[in-house]
Amino acid sequence: MKQDLVIVGAGPAGMGAAIEARRAGLSVLVLDEQSAPGGQIYRQVERVTLTETARADRLGPDYAHGAALVREFRDSGAEYLPGAMVWQIEAGKVWYLSGDRAASADAGQILMATGAIERPMTRKGWTLPGVMSAGGVQILLKSSGMIPGADTVLAGSGPLLYLIAGQILAAGGRLQAIVETVPSSRYLAAARHLPAALGTGYLSKGLAMLMGLRRKGVQIYRGVSDLEVTGRDRAEALHFRHKGQAVTLTTSLVVLHEGVIPNQQITRLTECAHDWNPAQDCFEPRTDDWGNASVPGLMIAGDGAGIGGAWAAEAGGRLAGLEAARAAGRIDTTTRDAQAAPLRARLNALIRGRGFLEVLYAPSAPVPKDDATIVCRCEEITAGQIREAVAIGGLGPNQVKSYLRCGMGPCQGRMCGPVVTAIIAEERGVSPDAIGYFRIRPPLKPIPLAAIANAEPGDG
Amino acid sequence: MSFTRTPTAARSVQFSFDGMPVQAREGDSVAAALLAAGIDRFRTTPKQGKPRLPYCMMGICFDCLLEIDGEANRQGCMVEVRDGMQVRRQDQSREVRL
Numbered sequence: 001m002k003q004d005l006v007i008v009g010a011g012p013a014g015m016g017a018a019i020e021a022r023r024a025g026l027s028v029l030v031l032d033e034q035s036a037p038g039g040q041i042y043r044q045v046e047r048v049t050l051t052e053t054a055r056a057d058r059l060g061p062d063y064a065h066g067a068a069l070v071r072e073f074r075d076s077g078a079e080y081l082p083g084a085m086v087w088q089i090e091a092g093k094v095w096y097l098s099g100d101r102a103a104s105a106d107a108g109q110i111l112m113a114t115g116a117i118e119r120p121m122t123r124k125g126w127t128l129p130g131v132m133s134a135g136g137v138q139i140l141l142k143s144s145g146m147i148p149g150a151d152t153v154l155a156g157s158g159p160l161l162y163l164i165a166g167q168i169l170a171a172g173g174r175l176q177a178i179v180e181t182v183p184s185s186r187y188l189a190a191a192r193h194l195p196a197a198l199g200t201g202y203l204s205k206g207l208a209m210l211m212g213l214r215r216k217g218v219q220i221y222r223g224v225s226d227l228e229v230t231g232r233d234r235a236e237a238l239h240f241r242h243k244g245q246a247v248t249l250t251t252s253l254v255v256l257h258e259g260v261i262p263n264q265q266i267t268r269l270t271e272c273a274h275d276w277n278p279a280q281d282c283f284e285p286r287t288d289d290w291g292n293a294s295v296p297g298l299m300i301a302g303d304g305a306g307i308g309g310a311w312a313a314e315a316g317g318r319l320a321g322l323e324a325a326r327a328a329g330r331i332d333t334t335t336r337d338a339q340a341a342p343l344r345a346r347l348n349a350l351i352r353g354r355g356f357l358e359v360l361y362a363p364s365a366p367v368p369k370d371d372a373t374i375v376c377r378c379e380e381i382t383a384g385q386i387r388e389a390v391a392i393g394g395l396g397p398n399q400v401k402s403y404l405r406c407g408m409g410p411c412q413g414r415m416c417g418p419v420v421t422a423i424i425a426e427e428r429g430v431s432p433d434a435i436g437y438f439r440i441r442p443p444l445k446p447i448p449l450a451a452i453a454n455a456e457p458g459d460g
Numbered sequence: 461m462s463f464t465r466t467p468t469a470a471r472s473v474q475f476s477f478d479g480m481p482v483q484a485r486e487g488d489s490v491a492a493a494l495l496a497a498g499i500d501r502f503r504t505t506p507k508q509g510k511p512r513l514p515y516c517m518m519g520i521c522f523d524c525l526l527e528i529d530g531e532a533n534r535q536g537c538m539v540e541v542r543d544g545m546q547v548r549r550q551d552q553s554r555e556v557r558l
């Protein structure tokens with residue numbers, strides 16, 4: 001059966017879009033890789049709120065909003081298929097793997113709402129067991145109630161670092177230290193945006209969290225550089241420079257975070273146009289105000305279209321849902337615009353507060369200085385090898401890929417792509433915009449050959 | 461690296477890792493269950509033979525690749541653990557089909 005709208009991703013944007021599109025009478029199919037709706041931000045929100053009220057309280061009021069949104073989504077009448085991994089999108093057709101069966105769905109319009117990934121924090125020693133991303137540690141806490149040990153060190157920058165620290169402490173855990181890579185000059189530069197940030201709640205929330213941490217004995221190092229993790233077969237210590245001194249912390253778990261960037265995999269696969277956003281130091285797919293991509297019939301909403309956080313993602317998703325209804329002829333432009341007005345007002349308020357965060361938490365060192373740092377985790381390719389490949393004429397990511405196999409391992413460049421672009425741009429002294437990104441080919445994730453052989457088109 | 465668990469009402473689940481029995485909680489991913497059990501290596505890298513554990517827990521890094529119920533190259537962080545599941549480590553080079 002052909003669906004008016006197929007949505008990839010059941011996070012805030014995908015759910016928001018499904019709700020609005022259904023309200024306007026569209027048939028909607030939502031495919032999501034997780035086993036329950038919510039995306040990363042409201043991960044397993046139903047299970048947590050149903051069975052463990054105490055844990056839901058600790059995770060905060062935003063999480064409670066997530067529970068309400070998931071309920072609204074469940075009641076919307078959208079067809080929802082969890083555990084469905086999308087591996088190819090062609091004109092009007094979405095291919096996915098559900099269990100061990102490949103299937104496809106025909107779509108009038110396709111909305112990609114696959115969210116953000118953490119910016120790869122490529123530092124020496126980051127491949128050692130005992131080094132994890134902050135998002136990963138948060139998932140362990142949210143989904144499995146796992147609290148890391150008291151020697152844990154959080155390192156990097158971005159509001160998520162403090163949020164997670166607060167969540168670990170609230171769950172009864174302890175932390176050794178937070179090691180912040182934000183240069184002190186950034187605080188001054190960001191202060192320019194303070195008036196806009198005040199009143200949006202971003203700032204007061206941040207300060208409250210910070211004060212709680214100090215009281216609980218968490219050491220805080222500001223303005224550090226030259227992070228490196230060492231250890232034989234697992235992380236044993238984190239080293240860095242702080243106020244001109246070399247500091248070493250003994251630790252068995254280093255948690256890295258340096259903000260989030262759009263997950264480009266699916267928007268690159270579908271050959272949507274992307275632009276470089278210098279303020280956020282990342283590529284963003286090009287969209288209009290409604291989420292329409294450069295490729296007709298394709299839409300993008302949420303953090304995958306540009307980082308704005310969960311509330312902005314939901315508003316953006318709802319706008320895309322309204323636009324999909326207009327494009328399908330279910331509502332006229334006037335109705336769409338009237339229903340969009342409060343959503344736009346909310347979005348503008350959210351965007352006003354983010355200038356401060358963007359300046360303060362701009363990534364401090366996207367390109368690893370040390371040639372021995374592994375950039376491609378899968379194929380174990382170092383920064384030095386990539387620089388050499390550029391020196392002998394590897395002018396773009398796809399040439400470097402074919403020289404080195406960098407980006408050809410199982411993660412298909414998800415972890416090294418942004419850094420490979422950044423290294424080539426730096427070596428050649430041009431903007432990342434001029435360098436571009438890896439070409440992404442189907443399937444989006446490895447799938448069993450048998451599943452492709454048995455694929456049944458159109459049975460979605 | 462070690463984790464303690466918050467109290468829960470979740471049912472416990474039994475599965476095996478390289479033939480060894482492991483206790484998990486309903487709702488855990490395979491990767492989370494193995495980290496909670498203190499497993500120190502999911503796989504070794506094809507080139508340098510270095511040990512790896514999950515890094516991202518959200519399907520991005522592929523450092524959690526495992527053989528699950530006979531099927532190679534499954535992302536341990538994206539698969540929910542079930543009673544009786546048989547999980548195996550993937551050492552050295554195992555070509556990933558793309």
Ligand code: FES
Pocket residue numbers: 491514515516517518519520521522523524525535536537538
């Ligand atoms: S831990 Fe990164 S993909 Fe599973």
